[in-house]
Amino acid sequence: MSVMMKKLTHTQMIVLGYLLIILCGTMLLMLPAASKDGQTTPFVDAMFTSTSAVCVTGLVIADTWQKWTMFGQVVILSIIQIGGLGFMTIGVFFAIVLRRKIGLWTRGTLQESVNILQIGGVVRLAKKIIIGTLIFEGTGAVILALRFQKDFGWVKGIYYGIFHSISAFCNAGFDLMGQEEAYSSFTGYYNDWTVNLVIMLLIIIGGIGFFVWNDISIHKWHAGRYCLHTKIVLTVTVVLIFGGAVLLYLFEKDNTLQGMDTSGKILCSLFGSVTARTAGFNTVDTGALTDSSKFLTVILMFIGGSPGSTAGGIKTTTFVVLLVYMKANLRNQMYCNVFGRRLDDGAVRKASTVLCTNLLLVLAAVLAIITIQAEPVIDAAFEVVSAIGTVGMSAGITRGLADASKIILIFLMYCGRVGSLTFALSLRGHKTEAPVKEPVERIIIG
Template sequence: MNKSFKKFKSIEFENQWIKINPAQTLTLGFLGLIFVGTLLLMLPFSTKDRHYLSFIDALFEATSAVCVTGLVVVDTHTTFTMFGQIVIMVLIQIGGLGFMTVGILIALFLGKNIGLKGRLMIQESLNQLSLEGMVRLVKFVVGFTLLLELIGAVVLSFRWISDFGFPKALFYGLFHSVSAFNNAGFDLMGGFSSMTGYVGDVTVILTLSSLLIIGGIGYTVILDLVKKKSLKKLSLHSKLVLLITLILNVLATIIILILEYDNPGTLGSLALKDKILGAYFHGVVPRTAGFNSLNTADMTLSSQFVTMLLMFIGGGSGGTAGGIKVTTFVIIVLAVWTLIRGRDEVNVMGRRLPNDLVFRAFSITVYSTALVFFILFILTITEDAPLNVLLFEVISAFGTVGMSLGLTPELSPAGKVLISFMMFIGRVGPLTIAFALARATKKQPFKYVEEKIMIG
């Protein structure tokens, strides 16, 4: 069965008028979902003042929700009615799960058989290496997601009853649990303060951070953990994602704690416990979600730089996080280390990584870096803001993080469109976009004569 699947892996869907591959379908599906979300958020009963949200603002908000980013040009709490907030929450949920996952789930409920087309779509959507067990994976993804979000909603609701009362606490718990697990970073706390009022709250900080870490490592790793139930038996992918995630979270926490320890605008005035919680939360969220318990604009330039680096790296493949992904980052590091040692094979944990995987990791990194600087260059023309603020905004959008130094609400219409484009690229994936736009390619029947050039 697996061989037959591989045989059809490169197949294109076609009818009388159109040929479309899985990457193109995935791209068009996200665009369609964004368009529907834009129209819903423009409805007069979506906003509290009953006025139409402008198309550009509605497009930005819908893109941010579908691409699980969290950057906002209007405050979610004060601008949108409960209907508008529910629309945003549903867009986050569908965007986080992937519209193909939701579509396949609906088809299963209706008793439909999932054919090769559907399985190819799931494979592309969840970034899987094999077509085996795609339907089973969809069931697991949806079930696990809903279970974790329910647990998070219950914990947060009980914590917020004393602050907001039962009905409001229940909705707030559900909204923030969905937002956290899907690494969206949208919040209903009012203003653009996010979780700064809960910097020392153990329940809120640990619940949100646990949800976003689990959602950010990727469904493949989660399923591997559930099946194997032993760290030693995990696949190389799962081991690397878990190890690098742990290392980055610990290092980021320590670095932020050191850099911000005496900063009066962030950790300086807090007790030691609150300093540690604040540093931990800020060390975790840049690679996944846009919540923040510290005022990012008041952080030192060094901390902002570290934050940008973490946002660019992102989370695990096949999950809800953006960025180039931790596995891409570790392959780049290993490849450079291999070259320094004078070896020609990249080895890790007793396994050899194929050369085409290393080449793809470098391609993703170069492509992403070029895209970030290209959009940054255009923003220097359209926006009146310091370079570090613009760069922070672009990387945050690309990494679907949602953190900002305060620029987002002040963006020009052109800037909003550019940042929306970056959020879309960051969610769907640079290579998916490239494959979606590329024509079907054939292997060259010949090779050119090899000749070396000088580098370095």
């Protein structure tokens, strides 16, 4: 078995690993014990939920509290944790605990899984990821449990604290707030500073990436010593969060924010901006947003979080590289420079490939869904980008989709988690390009 695995490329191993976890989750969720009605959940619905959990998306075909038993909820929470951290990270951590030797192939696969620049120190990083996750999720769980026990009692309050802390940190978007009203998410806590701040901080910390964690832990508050990657991630994260919040406030102050006090409006705007970057929770009715807010949310979902994190999307670094490349071309500059450093050509090529791949998938999926069933284009685009960005926010049409449309979203969620580029690269195997250059001929562009 080990020999067969090592015949796979690193990308193939990642793609296959996530697929196996999804299938295991599907089988468990199909069991009558997982559903509150005691019936076997249809295969497509179970796979949709399992894929959404493993790919830390949060799109659901039924309210999590009302549909799934405690067993089903624990299954969902378990595969959220595996999907959020990455099965390779968890596997390597157990190998460290059991004092097993970690070979070069495993280290290479782990490097690809957590998306870092070099293989050196990848095992130490895996330990930091696990320890950091326990600290952040544990702290969040304690604070949320103390808050929720006032509403649900200690037993349920502790359970709710653990569930929502893990779901938020992994940017999964699954919630258990449907006890009063299905699909309500955190709308009942729209003006609760404790719940909002804890959930937002967990989402942001989980979404900035493990490499950034490591860089900050090494250089502490000496920002000048941070790697270029870290500087880009932190800068863009701040700009998108506060820029998105301001725009959402302007677009929604006479709509979903109407009637709220200033504190509630600020919290809802910030929460909406943060959660749109791949978390999937909501404190206002997402389906009731204005078209301007929906389109802004689509943009934020498409950009997503940062590489090597629990988040999805094309990633913040891809977004910045493309902007810098565009600026360099408009100014007729030879190189792409940012923060006093020059970007290498490989980063530009990869960023362009990621953008084009995701954009083509989004356009094809939207066209397919509106062909299969009559849905507004903006709502179909919202669900599609939410799926490929592993966000989980919904305009309210997911639970009414036909099986064919659900399968499309399943594929998009899967590509969003493993990376659309990683999925494409896994199909090419070990083939290498022949060292032959074709003759050059110019064409007209633009």
